[in-house]
Amino acid sequence: xxxxxxxxxxxxxxxxxxxxLSMVIAYRVFKVSILEGDKWRQKGAVNxxxxxxxxxxxxxxxxxxxxxxxxxxxxxxxxDATVAKSAYFDNGIDSLAFFLAASLGKNKSKYTWKKELxxxxxxxxxxxxxxxxxxxxxxxxxxxxxxxxxxSSKGGLIEVKFGRRAKPFRELASRTIGEDRENAxxxxxxxxxxxxxxxxxxxxLQKRLTKDLWVPVYDPSEIGSRRGDDVITTLNVHLQDxxxxxxxxxxxxxxxxxxxxxxxxxxxxxxxAISNVTNTNGxxxxxxxxxxxxxxxxxxxxxxxxxxxxxxxxxxxLDTKVNLFGGGPVKFNDKSIKDSExxxxxxxxxxxxxxxxxxxxMATLANQVFNKNTDTRLEFLGYLKQxxxxxxxxxxxxxxxxxxxxxxxxxxxxxxGTTIPWMAHGYExxxxxxxxxxxxxxxxxxxxxxxxxxxxxxxxxxGTSKSFEPRVLVDKMASTDNILKAQELLKEVxxxxxxxxxxxDNFMIAGKTGTxxxxxxxxxxxxxxxxSLYGYFPAENPKYSMIVVLYNPQGVFYGSAVAAPIFKSxxxxxxxxxxxxTKPINLAKDSIRAKQTLPEANAGYADDFRGLFDYIGIxxxxxxxxxxxYVDPFEQKMLIENKKITKANVPDVRGMGARDAVFxxxxxxxxxxxxxxxxxxxxxxxxxxxxxxQRIEIYLN
Amino acid sequence: xxxxxxxxxxxxxxxxxxxxYVNLPFVFYLVLLSVVYIFNxxxxxxxLREIADLKKEVNEYRYQSMNLNQELMxxxxxxxxxxxxxxxxxxxxxxxxxxxxVEGENK
Numbered sequence: 001x002x003x004x005x006x007x008x009x010x011x012x013x014x015x016x017x018x019x020x021l022s023m024v025i026a027y028r029v030f031k032v033s034i035l036e037g038d039k040w041r042q043k044g045a046v047n048x049x050x051x052x053x054x055x056x057x058x059x060x061x062x063x064x065x066x067x068x069x070x071x072x073x074x075x076x077x078x079x080d081a082t083v084a085k086s087a088y089f090d091n092g093i094d095s096l097a098f099f100l101a102a103s104l105g106k107n108k109s110k111y112t113w114k115k116e117l118x119x120x121x122x123x124x125x126x127x128x129x130x131x132x133x134x135x136x137x138x139x140x141x142x143x144x145x146x147x148x149x150x151x152s153s154k155g156g157l158i159e160v161k162f163g164r165r166a167k168p169f170r171e172l173a174s175r176t177i178g179e180d181r182e183n184a185x186x187x188x189x190x191x192x193x194x195x196x197x198x199x200x201x202x203x204x205l206q207k208r209l210t211k212d213l214w215v216p217v218y219d220p221s222e223i224g225s226r227r228g229d230d231v232i233t234t235l236n237v238h239l240q241d242x243x244x245x246x247x248x249x250x251x252x253x254x255x256x257x258x259x260x261x262x263x264x265x266x267x268x269x270x271x272x273a274i275s276n277v278t279n280t281n282g283x284x285x286x287x288x289x290x291x292x293x294x295x296x297x298x299x300x301x302x303x304x305x306x307x308x309x310x311x312x313x314x315x316x317x318l319d320t321k322v323n324l325f326g327g328g329p330v331k332f333n334d335k336s337i338k339d340s341e342x343x344x345x346x347x348x349x350x351x352x353x354x355x356x357x358x359x360x361x362m363a364t365l366a367n368q369v370f371n372k373n374t375d376t377r378l379e380f381l382g383y384l385k386q387x388x389x390x391x392x393x394x395x396x397x398x399x400x401x402x403x404x405x406x407x408x409x410x411x412x413x414x415x416x417g418t419t420i421p422w423m424a425h426g427y428e429x430x431x432x433x434x435x436x437x438x439x440x441x442x443x444x445x446x447x448x449x450x451x452x453x454x455x456x457x458x459x460x461x462x463g464t465s466k467s468f469e470p471r472v473l474v475d476k477m478a479s480t481d482n483i484l485k486a487q488e489l490l491k492e493v494x495x496x497x498x499x500x501x502x503x504x505d506n507f508m509i510a511g512k513t514g515t516x517x518x519x520x521x522x523x524x525x526x527x528x529x530x531x532s533l534y535g536y537f538p539a540e541n542p543k544y545s546m547i548v549v550l551y552n553p554q555g556v557f558y559g560s561a562v563a564a565p566i567f568k569s570x571x572x573x574x575x576x577x578x579x580x581x582t583k584p585i586n587l588a589k590d591s592i593r594a595k596q597t598l599p600e601a602n603a604g605y606a607d608d609f610r611g612l613f614d615y616i617g618i619x620x621x622x623x624x625x626x627x628x629x630y631v632d633p634f635e636q637k638m639l640i641e642n643k644k645i646t647k648a649n650v651p652d653v654r655g656m657g658a659r660d661a662v663f664x665x666x667x668x669x670x671x672x673x674x675x676x677x678x679x680x681x682x683x684x685x686x687x688x689x690x691x692x693x694q695r696i697e698i699y700l701n
Numbered sequence: 702x703x704x705x706x707x708x709x710x711x712x713x714x715x716x717x718x719x720x721x722y723v724n725l726p727f728v729f730y731l732v733l734l735s736v737v738y739i740f741n742x743x744x745x746x747x748x749l750r751e752i753a754d755l756k757k758e759v760n761e762y763r764y765q766s767m768n769l770n771q772e773l774m775x776x777x778x779x780x781x782x783x784x785x786x787x788x789x790x791x792x793x794x795x796x797x798x799x800x801x802x803v804e805g806e807n808k
Contacts, residue, residue, distance in 0.1 A: 066774055073764045136764045168771030169778065209746055213753050238779065245780040506797045576797050584802035 048207045051214060055199030057165070058228035060177055060189055062237045063272075063456070069177050069190065072166040075139040075159050077130040081121040083156030084147055092146035093117060099145045103138070104131055127158065165190070172240045174286035175276045176397065176454065187289075189231060189454065192396045196458050199228025232457040234270035239263060242573045243273040247548070248284045250566050251277055254553035260291040260433050261549075261566070262452075263574065266441055266542040268470040269450035271395075272574075290551075293399040295430035299516025300340075300357045300559070301534045302426030305439060306366055307354055307489055309383035311482045315369050318485055320350040322361045330360050333417040337363050337425070340515050341498060341558065354489045355497030357513060359425040366424030377408040377420060388449045388474040389431070393438045396454050404430035426516065433547050436534060441545040442474065443490070444510075444536035447483040449474035491539050498560045499533065502568040506583075509571055510542075511535020513559035518552070529557035533567045537575065544574060602679070603630040603655035609640050628664065630655060652687035653698065654680050661698055669693050676700035 032040060060069040084092075097113035108116075120128040134142065139159065142148055148157045165180045178188015186194050206214040243261045251259045256279060263273040276290045288294070310316035324345045328338030343356045353361030370380040384390060384405055392400045406428060408415050422428045434452060442449035451471040458466045478486070490510035493499050498513045514532035531553055536545040548563040548570075556562055602609075606629035613620045624642035632639040645651045645664060653661040661680050665672045668691055677700050684697035721728070775781060783793055 067767075067771065070767065070771075072767055072771075073760070135768050136761065137768055140765075166771065168774045170775065172778075209749060213750060215749050237774075241778040241780050572795070572797070576794075579798070579800060584800045 046208070048205065048217065049214070050203050051206045053202045053204050053226075055201070055226040055228045057163075057180070058197040058199065058230045060193075060197070061230055061232045062235050062240075063233065064237065066237045067168050068173065068233065068235065068237075069165055069167050069180075071163050073136060074162055074164050075134045075136070076132050076162070077134060077139070077142055078158040078160065079117070079120065079128045079130050079148075080126045080152075080156035080158055081117065081128055082124050082126055083152070084121075084150065084154065088150065088154070089121065089147060096146045096148065100130070103141055169237060169240070171284065171286045172237065172244050173235055173274055175289055176235070176274050176286075178397075188397060189233065191398055193231045193455065193458070196229040197231060199226055199461075202226075227461040229461070230459045231455055232459060233454050234265075234272060234456050235274070235454065236272045238577070239273040239574060240275070243275045243570055244277070246566050246570050246573075247275050247277050250562070251279050251284065251550065252282060254550060254555060254562055255279070256550040256553040256562075258288065258290055259548075259550045261547065261570065262291050262434060262437055263544055263546045263570065264437060264441055264452055266444045266536060266545050267450070269438075269441065269452045270456065270470070271452055271454050272544070274454075289397065289399060291433045291547075291549075292395055292397050293401065293432065295401050295404060295432050296518070296530060297427050297429065297516055298431050298436050299426040299514045299530070299532070300359075301436055301440075301512050301514035301532055302429070302431070303354065303357065303362050303424070304443065304486060304490070304512055304534075305384060305387060305389060306362050306424045307350075308387065308443070308478055308482060308486050309380055310350075310365055310369055311485055312383055312386075312478050313369055313379070316350055316365055318349065318351040318488065320365070321347055322350055322353050322364055323347045324353060324356075324358050324360050327358075328360050330364070332363060332367060332421040335418050337421065340517075341560075351489060351492055352496075355492040355495075357493070357498045357515075362424040363421035367421045370424075371417070371420040374408050380420065380423075381405060381407060386474075387439055387477045388442065389435070389439055391473070393434055393452050393473075395434060395452055400434075401430075401432065403432075403435055426514070427520075433532075433549050437545060437547045438473070440512075440534045440536065440547075442477050443483060443486050444542035444545050447476050447478055447480060448472055449477055487539070490535060494535075494539070498558075499535075499564050501560060502533075502535075502564045502571075504537075504568060504572060506572075507537060507575055508539035509535055509537040509568065510539040511567065513564060514549075515557060515559045528552050531557055531559040531562035533559050533563035535567065537571045543578065544571070546570065603628070603643050603653070604657060604660040605629075606640060606643075609638075613638060628660075648690060650683075650685050650687050650689045650691055650696065653683065654687075656680050658698075658700055665696060665698075671695040673697050674700065 057071045059067055059071075062068050093114055094110075097110040097117065100113045101108060101110040117128075131138075131142070143157070147155045149155060151157060167174060167177060176188055178186065178190035178192075180186050180190040180194075180197075185191065190197065205217045207217050208214055243263055247259050247261045250256075258276070258278045260277075261273070261275045262271060264271050274291055276286055276288055276292075278285050278287050278290075324339065324343070324347075326344050326346055327342055329336035330338070337359050339356070339358050339360055341357065343358070345352070345356065345358075348356075348361070350361070350365065366380070370376045390403055390405055392402055394400075406415055406419060406423070408419075419428055438449060438452055441452075449472070451473050453468060453470070456468055477483075487510060490512055491508065493512055494502055494509055499509075499511055502509050502511065511533050512535060514530070514534070516530045516532065518528040518530055520527075530549060530551050532547065532549040534545075534547045536542040546567060548567045550562050550566075553562045606624060606627060609629060609631055610620070610622065618638060620638040620640055622640050624640060626642050628643040628645050629640045630643045632641055643651075645668075647668060650670070651664060651668070653664055656664070657679060658674055658677070662672050662674065670691065670693065673695070675697065679700060680698050681701045682699040685694060776785070779793060786792075
């Protein structure tokens, strides 16, 4: 009995202790998590946080690995004028002002700087702006200036770092590469491939180690961030430079509003260069996306599509006759058309009409063949669809509009009796320059329309890679026969037509000029034109297709006068880098080698001649084993013959180079002075004179 | 014997003391382990800080080199070279290169 009560008492004691303890714990939990919850959570948040880890943005790269766009650090420098001690500030202020004026320029003299900084100090400014957008080198320079070199604690220097996209090649293809700015929509390739360039965004629980060092809680080795993917484009920096330079200088020359050049590889659709240039009072910038995003009436360059459609019906061929009425005007329904260039021709073949870019010829034939009834009108539209002209090119830039082609059924309200003849020479329809280029490229490519593209590969940091192959949009846009005829038409334009000024000596260009009246509906305004040239080269085996468009050139406005010279100069520079296009000179009939004369009477070190002839592959006969020799051209061979040099008489060094001549003469104990450069032609002492240590002058030419 | 030493004496003879005494090597082991643990944590933090500092430095150099690199890339484009060499009279070649075909070779 006694034991039992004691046992129970002890048990009760334990229970009471435990329940008291648990109550205390429960109270503490309540107090910490609810009563003081906010306070503790706040404290915790300071040291452990879910932080977003942004990857470093990837680069945009040209086809040879050059950087087109990359992230670079820039600095904003500010000054806390209250930090520096009086003596330190007064000692340094003069030289600081001097250095700031010298390095930052920008029309602030050292006196202005001094006054400004002293005023800032007086007003106790803690965040006074010194400079914006400095690169790291400029920042490093500023760090070494007096006062500033005391850093943030002694000198009051404040550096604000920010990342920004930089384009090493500045304006080159700038609009196509695009922009990645804060608080603005991303445009160009930066926008289209943003998802890849941006890279993964991770949320990682991080804890704070020091003031601004955060490390992941679970795996500290993951410190630092990852990188986005690199986007490798098809653009070539050299071609881009050539294109930009040629286009910009012409735009300034003709004071045009803007211009577009797109250079594309025929077989693949790779865009090698694209320039969209705007002229703002003589300043050239790349701001607008004209080549891809702006539809215009193509004018004469569209005649190729009309011609191809006419030939596809089988009713028109290259030698079909058509009357041009001397250039017009000729009435269609209630409106009249005339040819823009005066040719004075009447009945000519279809080929000739195309070559002189006759609006009347095209309108007449299209009117005859396609303007009979709704069925034939739909047939015309059907051919344009067959050529792929009703679709977007799917280029990797946002904002490509759909081509505008009128449909005689759906667009009945805007369809007139004049629509077909006007469409035939490129009006009443809207296309972007790139869309027309894609069509021309199809003709150059034997009827296969390939998709133009700008990006060939996306490369990840971890070695993953996704490449983009050429894609076919239309496998066969017209019969092979008609494609060949279309190519012949384009060659005829260059041979006898409106673009004879782009004939090149070394290879042939095929193309079509365009002179498009922009504001023909507005009779009040003075006439505005777009001058263009669409084509490909070399004509026989096309490697590149290209367009050149100048918007509103002043003074001269014909495509043949304005756009054609740019086309030619770019084409020649492009071909200059293509060794498989140039013909070898030694296989031509009048080979250059045959005209060359062999070098005469050269004298010098025999081994040099043997080595040189071996290297070039010129056959020679060795007739001496002596050190010095002269060379005699003989029929198909060079003879290397002995050059006599004795110790007794002054040798004949004529024909030798300076190095050999001086060596020979000085070895014989003669004093030598040299004049001119080239080979020795004259000596002041007659060869054969006995050597007596005299001075000798040799003249080279 | 003083009161104090009596107390100690009593403690030494208690089963507690004996238990601690028997397990003393293990206690030392635990202490050592915790010292190693603390040291290790500090070492890790130090290297993390070092990594961050070095990364910063590498980044500075990277940006510096990129700065120079992009300047160089821009200056070596044909149009810039043409501009800079204008005074020296050196111009870009406007003719196509001559190609000589060696017999027996296909290119």
